[in-house]
Structures are given as C-alpha cells and as structure tokens.
Amino acid sequence: MELAEGKEKFIHAWGTLGSSWGINRTMAQIHALLLMSSQALSADDIMTELNISRGNANMNIRALIDWRLVHKVLKPGERKEFFVAEKDMWEVVRNIIAERKKKELEPMIRALNELSAVEGTDEDSRAFSEVVKDIKLFSTKADSALERLIRSDSSWFVGTFLKMIK
C-alpha cells in the first residue's frame, strides 16, 4: 500500500472513531493528519490537506489544543504557528478521559447528590431512592478510578492493564 492511500484511510477511520468519542469528525481528522506527519504543520497546510475552510480549521485546532491532543510549536524565523499531535497514545487516551470525566461524570454526580433529597414512603419513592443510591455508588467509584488513572503515569497503567488481561 502507498503512503498516501494509507494516510487517507487512517484519516477516515480516525474521523469515524473520533465522532463516537466526543471529538467531531474534522477535529479527529486534523488530529489524524498531525499524528501521521513527521513535521509540524501550519493551519494552511491543514486546510489544504483536508479541504476545509480557515474558520473550521482554526476552531478545531483550538479545540484540540484545549483537549491537549495537539500542541502549538513556533518555528524560529517563521511568523506562522505550527502544530504537532500528541503521539503518546497513553497520553492521548488519558487526556480524552480527563476531558470527558469533567464534562460528563462530574455533572452527573452533582445531579445525583441533589436527587438524594427525594422523600416519600410509597413504592415509587423507594424504587427511586434505591436506583439513585446505586448509580451514585457506581459513579463515585468510577470517578475515583478514573481520577487515579488520570493522575497516574503510563507504567502504572500498563501494569494494571496487563494484570487485567492476564
């Protein structure tokens, strides 16, 4: 297979995957393009390669930087900004988990805490409280596990991972 064909397929696959991970298609494609590239690329390079507008490129590059999946690089003597992707997959996954935990799990736990205040002795109220209690327990555990995962380094992760799949 030719490099160009491989790149294209990879960008497509990564785009598809990304969209089910809270990363939109273009955002994931930019990330893929940068992952594949041995040098830092400028916004213009990205626009050209992916056939997207300046605004779109800019917005998604910013988002990727927010998620810490892409870093800005300044080349001496150049006024343009260049970008490189985070290539350490452990780091990539860790950043995505951190971002999603913040946006999804934490608000959920906050909501659940409020819901503990429901009172009542009828069957429905009891069923409600029971479910809320269970979910809260589960979410809190998940939250701690993920927090630890995020704070830990790659070697710990690989270790635990290997233990899990042993």
Next chain:
Amino acid sequence: MELAEGKEKFIHAWGTLGSSWGINRTMAQIHALLLMSSQALSADDIMTELNISRGNANMNIRALIDWRLVHKVLKPGERKEFFVAEKDMWEVVRNIIAERKKKELEPMIRALNELSAVEGTDEDSRAFSEVVKDIKLFSTKADSALERLIRSDSSWFVGTFLKMIK
C-alpha cells in the same frame, strides 16, 4: 424534594449524559423513566410521560432492547407489551461497553491491520508505520481488557475496581 420533581430532574440528567454515550436523548430518557419506575410500563405510558410520538417511542424502545438495557415483559391477560429497565448498573455499563466495543473498537482494529501494509523508507512512511504500530498495540490491549471485562461477572469487576482505586 418531591418524587415528581426528582424524577423529572433525573430523566433530564440521564438524557444529557446518555447523549455523550452513543445513546440518544430520547432513548436515555426512556431508560431513565423505566429505571425510576417500580412497575413495567407500556409504550403508551412512555409516550404520555415523556410527551413523545408513538413512532419515536417504538424506535427507541427497540434500540434499548437491542442494547439489552430494557427487557420486554408480558403481563398475563394483557395484550400490550410492557417494558422494564435493567437496573443492575454493572450490567448496564457492561452492555454499553460491549455494544460500543463492537461498533467502534473492532472496526478500528480491522482498519489498522490493513494499514500495516504501507511501505516506504522515507521519514513520513516511517512516522506513519510507527504511529500505526503504537495505536494497534494500544487498541489490541484495550480490546482484550474490555473483552475480559464483558465476560467477567460483577464480583471480579468490583474486585479489580477496588484494587485500582486503593
């Protein structure tokens, strides 16, 4: 807090969370409604409570059944179908993981395998192969870990979980 208010808040929160988990808003809301309810509900009950159309209710109930998050229940003497939610959170999470692994991780791994065929000795080809190799390694590990997770039962999970957060 009143039960009704709590229910409403929960349905809203679950709907929001669901949409970032590959479960659309209505689908998650139906699941939430069923989770909260001590008895099985019919399609009509769901339509009324959530103010949604018959078609919408039907489609999303089927999808929930596909994901094994909701089960069909037949009441003796009733012609209607009734539905209950899977209330064991471990089971819920396990089913969601299984479904997403099938739809996301497995196609990715298939795509990556094809991409190993890229040849070339220039810097870009090498960078490409390197990235593909890394991601493949990572994805394969993740796949095994999740496979084990899916096949295992709640006690193993809780055990590993507790070890992870200790």
Next chain:
DNA sequence: GTGTACTTTCACAACTTCTTGAAAGTTTCA
C-alpha cells in the same frame, strides 16, 4: 373471516450541529 388492539414503518418536518468565508482583530516589524 373479520374486527379490534395493538406494533412497526416511513416520508417528511423540526431541530441541532458543523462549515464556510468574509470581516474584524492581533501581532510584528520597518
């Protein structure tokens, strides 16, 4: 067989999210 009580399908409508491109903003340097 036929009526009744449901469930499923589907074309179109409503809504949401993404993309564009041009205008405005910022930085740098002579």
Next chain:
DNA sequence: TGAAACTTTCAAGAAGTTGTGAAAGTACAC
C-alpha cells in the same frame, strides 16, 4: 504609525440527526 502576515470570530447556510403521525402490518379473539 501603518501595512503586511497571520489568527479569530461570527452570521448564514449546509448537512446530519431526531421526531412526528398517519398508514400499513400483525396477531389474537370471536
């Protein structure tokens, strides 16, 4: 200061997703 080289913003349109409701399909009871 001002003009060139970039980056950011934003309103409008395109694309994609979800929801509707009526019509078609199915199954059971008589």
